[in-house]
Amino acid sequence: MIKTLFKVSSLVVFAALAPMAATAQEETKIGPRETYNEAREEMDALIKQRRLGDAIRMFESLGQPDNKELAALDTKMRVLYKTDFTDVALIRSEIHKNGFRQEIIGYWNDEQYLYVYLLMHTVNNRPRLLNFRFDADFHALNMLF
Numbered sequence: 301m302i303k304t305l306f307k308v309s310s311l312v313v314f315a316a317l318a319p320m321a322a323t324a325q326e327e328t329k330i331g332p333r334e335t336y337n338e339a340r341e342e343m344d345a346l347i348k349q350r351r352l353g354d355a356i357r358m359f360e361s362l363g364q365p366d367n368k369e370l371a372a373l374d375t376k377m378r379v380l381y382k383t384d385f386t387d388v389a390l391i392r393s394e395i396h397k398n399g400f401r402q403e404i405i406g407y408w409n410d411e412q413y414l415y416v417y418l419l420m421h422t423v424n425n426r427p428r429l430l431n432f433r434f435d436a437d438f439h440a441l442n443m444l445f
C-alpha cells in the first residue's frame with residue numbers, strides 16, 4: 301500500500317521546477333544558499349506534519365496542482381503515518397558539475413520513515429528544483445544517485 305501510494309503520487313511532482321522562495325530571492329537579493337535554506341525549512345516543517353500536499357504546492361512549476369489529489373495524498377499520509385515525524389536529516393548530498401546537486405532527506409518518528417529526493421540546478425544564482433520524489437523505501441531513491 302505505501303509503495304503504491306508513493307509510486308503514483310511521486311508522478312504528480314516528477315517535473316517540479318523552481319521553488320516559490322526564488323521569487324522572494326529576486327525581491328530581497330539573497331543568495332542561492334539562503335533561498336535553499338528557507339525553502340528547506342518550510343518544506344521540512346510541512347512534511348514533519350504529514351502535509352506532503354502543502355509541501356508540493358511550494359513548487360510553482362507544477363502550474364495548477366490538482367487540489368483534490370493533493371488533499372487525498374495528505375489524507376493517505378495521515379492514514380499510513382499515524383504520528384507526525386519528529387526528526388529530519390540530510391542523508392545524502394552530492395554536488396555535480398555546472399550547478400547540479402542531488403539530495404535525499406529523511407523524516408522519521410519512533411516507528412516510521414519517509415525519504416525525499418531532490419534534484420536541483422542553480423542558474424544565475426537562482427536554485428531550481430528539477431525533480432522531487434518521495435518514498436518509504438530508501439533504496440528506491442538512493443538508486444537515483
